[in-house]
Amino acid sequence: MAKPKLALIPAAQGSKLFSVLPSSGVGDFDFSRSGKATRINSQGLIETVSNGQSRLNYPMIDGKVVGCPSHLLEPQRLQLIQYSEEFDNAAWSKSAVGIDTSIGANGINPNVAISPDGTQNADRVNFLLQSDLDSGLFDIFAASQNNSYSASVFLKGEGSNIGKKISIRVKRLSGGSFTTVDTHYTLTDKWVRLEINPLTLPIGATNGIISFTSSEATNCLIYGCQIEQGSYVTSYIPNYGNGSGVTRSAEVADGSGDAATFNDSEGVLMAEISALVNSDTPRAISISDGTISNRIYIYYSTSNGIEAGVKVSGTDQAAFSSTLTDSTLFNKIAIKFKVNDFSLWINGFELGSDLSGSIFTANTLTELAFDLGDGSNDFYGNTKQIQYHNSALTDSELETLTSWTSFSDMAEGQLYTIE
Amino acid sequence: MANEIYNTSWWGVALDTARTAGTNPDFFGSQFKLLTSEQDNIVVNADFSNGNTGWAGDDATLDVSNNTGKVTVNSNTEAGIKTSGVNSFTQGKEYKLTFDIVSATGGLVSGTIKEYSNSNIIGSWNGVGSYTIYFTYRSSSSQLRWLSSSSVGDILEIDNVSVQLVRCDLDQIEAKKCLADWIHTTALKDLNN
Numbered sequence: 001m002a003k004p005k006l007a008l009i010p011a012a013q014g015s016k017l018f019s020v021l022p023s024s025g026v027g028d029f030d031f032s033r034s035g036k037a038t039r040i041n042s043q044g045l046i047e048t049v050s051n052g053q054s055r056l057n058y059p060m061i062d063g064k065v066v067g068c069p070s071h072l073l074e075p076q077r078l079q080l081i082q083y084s085e086e087f088d089n090a091a092w093s094k095s096a097v098g099i100d101t102s103i104g105a106n107g108i109n110p111n112v113a114i115s116p117d118g119t120q121n122a123d124r125v126n127f128l129l130q131s132d133l134d135s136g137l138f139d140i141f142a143a144s145q146n147n148s149y150s151a152s153v154f155l156k157g158e159g160s161n162i163g164k165k166i167s168i169r170v171k172r173l174s175g176g177s178f179t180t181v182d183t184h185y186t187l188t189d190k191w192v193r194l195e196i197n198p199l200t201l202p203i204g205a206t207n208g209i210i211s212f213t214s215s216e217a218t219n220c221l222i223y224g225c226q227i228e229q230g231s232y233v234t235s236y237i238p239n240y241g242n243g244s245g246v247t248r249s250a251e252v253a254d255g256s257g258d259a260a261t262f263n264d265s266e267g268v269l270m271a272e273i274s275a276l277v278n279s280d281t282p283r284a285i286s287i288s289d290g291t292i293s294n295r296i297y298i299y300y301s302t303s304n305g306i307e308a309g310v311k312v313s314g315t316d317q318a319a320f321s322s323t324l325t326d327s328t329l330f331n332k333i334a335i336k337f338k339v340n341d342f343s344l345w346i347n348g349f350e351l352g353s354d355l356s357g358s359i360f361t362a363n364t365l366t367e368l369a370f371d372l373g374d375g376s377n378d379f380y381g382n383t384k385q386i387q388y389h390n391s392a393l394t395d396s397e398l399e400t401l402t403s404w405t406s407f408s409d410m411a412e413g414q415l416y417t418i419e
Numbered sequence: 420m421a422n423e424i425y426n427t428s429w430w431g432v433a434l435d436t437a438r439t440a441g442t443n444p445d446f447f448g449s450q451f452k453l454l455t456s457e458q459d460n461i462v463v464n465a466d467f468s469n470g471n472t473g474w475a476g477d478d479a480t481l482d483v484s485n486n487t488g489k490v491t492v493n494s495n496t497e498a499g500i501k502t503s504g505v506n507s508f509t510q511g512k513e514y515k516l517t518f519d520i521v522s523a524t525g526g527l528v529s530g531t532i533k534e535y536s537n538s539n540i541i542g543s544w545n546g547v548g549s550y551t552i553y554f555t556y557r558s559s560s561s562q563l564r565w566l567s568s569s570s571v572g573d574i575l576e577i578d579n580v581s582v583q584l585v586r587c588d589l590d591q592i593e594a595k596k597c598l599a600d601w602i603h604t605t606a607l608k609d610l611n612n
Contacts, residue, residue: 001608003446003605003606004605007601007605009597009598009601010594010597011453011592011593011594011595011597011598012453012587012591012592012593012594013591013593014587014591015513015585016586018453018586018587020449020450020453020598020601020602021446021449022449023448023449023452024452024584025452025458025584025586028586030511042593042594056593056594068594068596068597068600069593069594069597255511385601400608405604
């Protein structure tokens, strides 16, 4: 199989997403994000990445890094918890019904263990065993009706409390109908980021509250509590006391390639990607002329859907739809384009073909971007590779390109452990 | 395991030392070309070894007889030395500029480096020494000018000018094994073609 003309293989962080091909650097993606963000680094620790720097995020299974990193691109989110790591702060209320306030600082032992960021800043919360989910360690966050809020927190058990459950309740604070998301989590001896199903505030409701209690465990380690408006959890945003919350800005990556890079007559766009959530607004990758009228595109849609196609002068020449088993797992997706010869390949299988359609005039395509062409519908997800081939590959080559190279490669890509 | 030959430390050393592999931008060399240091110098005749090719005086007379770019100001105005229309800057791209000020007198002891347009200042110098400046090229002029308000007879002498597209520093490439594995896997597929 011919080598790609352009290849993005996540290996470096910086002010761009660096494409290994072409070697001239013309394939590098411009990258922007205003402000800091966090990632999982190669040691499996949470690490802050500075303003404008792209993120390599490493996959983890059972607390250990497994395999190669991916580029992480995320939407803007606001961390609503004011003290996300300081549970002894007065901003966190401690009910004497569910918290043993005789221990430590009003029931909290601050900075007693190594946290997921690798420093000794994890707190221990000491429970009084009881079943009232509202009477524990709790914090109120700003929230409004009809919006969804996703919660996450890092938890770890110690000693005899491993294997015992703690309860996390996220509910509306006041107004509207009683609405709550209750989660009962069994502690392990490893740090686990518990992602809680989103809470949607009912009409008339104001603000939200998150509380931690237990009827089984006398204590647990806790770190990095996050509430963000949105239907799914994103990377951790620390907040050390900002009452207005802390914003991680949306990330944009575009501007890869130029008119000389792309063959307007034929080619293949391939992406090995995973989504942050199974269902959301379109999240696209495309080669285009900077508009939505001329583009080769792949995008996630709703309900694990994937859409791909070719649009020339605003008219669909090929448009494929398919459903992935799970769009949050890595999938290898390729679209081939050539006059009267278009096809969609996913994970080694041809899932659509169209033998009728025209193609672009010379020097139309100018840019590969993590959007739909005009800067809209930014891609949010994980990227393990992007390849662009400047010729239409054969079916055999497309099968190879979109297949796993080995069993371990497939297992790693799907975050399975081989024993 | 075959992959162990590409362990991180080995590949890190290779990236750091085997620079000659990057001089040929082939498929394997492309990984070395990720480094800013391995990018081509887009300044023509950067060491003034080829006469005045690619250079000109700006309200000044250019002398390259010592394999440096030495200008002597011939008008009481903003003057200095400039590249001459054969470089290939791309608008919006970030570059790393390095140069030496070998000697300077009068108004040219200090000054600014600009794109052709006066509004696009990319950096400055002040005295003899070596300078490194990172800048984003904003115009379409493909030209750099070292300028300062000067008097007739003032001298500026520069040498070893380099402009490279900014890509990675070595310590930014942290997933070296992953990159090497992909290069070799893809190359093997190509060999089997």
